[in-house]
Amino acid sequence: MSRPSVSPAPPRPPLLRADGAVRRAAAAVRAARPGEGVVDWVPAVAFLVVMTAERIGAAERIGGRMPAALLLTAVIAGVLALRRRAPVAAYLAGSAALAAEAQWLVADPVSPYANLIGLYAVGLYATRARARSGPVLVLLGMAGYFADRTGGLPEIPGGVLFLWLLAWALGYATARRQEERARARRGLRHQVAADERARIARELHDLVGHSVNVMLVQAGAARRTLDRDPGQARELLTGMEQTGREALDELDRVLGLLRRAAAPDPVEGPAPSLQPGLADLPRLAARLAQAGVQVSVHLDRSVGRIPATVDRSAYRIVQEALTNSVKHGGAATAEVSVDRCGGGLEVVVRDHGLGPAVGYTPGRGLLGIAERVAVLGGTVRHGGGDGGGFQLRALLPLR
Secondary structure: HHHHHHHOOOOOOOHHHHHHHHHHHHHHHHHHOHHHHHHHHHHHHHHHHHHHHHHHHHHHHHHHHHHHHHHHHHHHHHHHHHHHOHHHHHHHHHHHHHHHHHHHHOOOHHHHHHHHHHHHHHHOOHHHHHOOOHHHHHHHHHHHHHOOOOOOOOOOOOOHHHHHHHHHHHHHHHHHHHHHHHHHHHHHHHHHHHHHHHHEEEEHHHHHHHHHHHHHHHHHHHHOOOOOOHHHHHHHHHHHHHHHHHHHHHHHHHHHHHHHHHHHHHOOOOOOOOOOHHHHHHHHHHHHHHHHOOEEEOHHHHHHHHHHHHHHHHHHHHHHHHHHHHOOOOOOEEEEEEEOOOOOOEEEEOOOOOOOOOOHHHHHHHHHHHHHHHHHHEEEEEEEEEOEEEEEEEEEEEO
């Protein structure tokens, strides 16, 4: 039996090949960088080499205690490699070895500085509760190092004590600043995620809510005219089909923008803005006219070019206000006017429907409008109109 032929995969564009090469090179660089474990061993090895050389230079004074001196040197320097993973235990072990060295061997002038680094690590890497024990650990280590061999109380120099406490305080303060920055970054990420969810919710509510409400009105009108005027019912059903197709197209476009915003295409770059604006208001009015709602649109020529964010938000405000007019007010006519007002853009939507109920509370649509206006630093008012119906007035700054 012959095997099915497989066509070779098409060659990748040069830009994609270059992008892949860059990513592989970046991954190789990241892999070549030393990890935390290697970095932790650097000071340990450095102190071990220097302290061992000092011990060999003082061999005459050390005499037969050289093996013990080298062992304590290895402990004092070696625990620095553990200063990140077990800072308190490493410091205690180093302090004990340092005290033993000072009491029973010749004191090494370098080893106290290794202990100082270990104390800084206690403040920096230990948990908050354990790091607070730093001053107590300092006093215990000082007491062992400066202990009087005759049994008297240790005499701890004030300057040395201050220097050790300062090293701990620097580590502790650095750790707390890092925690604050990490908390701020987490809070910022959560806020950005919440804002993005709210933005997506507003977009989908405005898109789906408006289209579904228009389709419901068209379906109701088609049902009522089906028997007495089949031609008009057919037109309404055709309009409903067109509204549904437009809604699906716009929904697909919004989802595509969100997908590309999350992962920009390496060839095409960031996704362009394809959201509707004030120039699309006549098309919005025509869609509502198919549902039997006559909307007159007045767009002042002085509006001219405005920021894209204001343009999109103004369109969505009008769309949601008209959706509320159809859904809640049962309006058959509505008026939309967009004018410049000082340094801002004034958007007014009036309908001649039932008007608001007594003591009404804003729903998701009006709350979404308020969020859009607040993001731009504008103001919004809504309520009963002068001649009945419902009126919404939003002022969006253009500066």
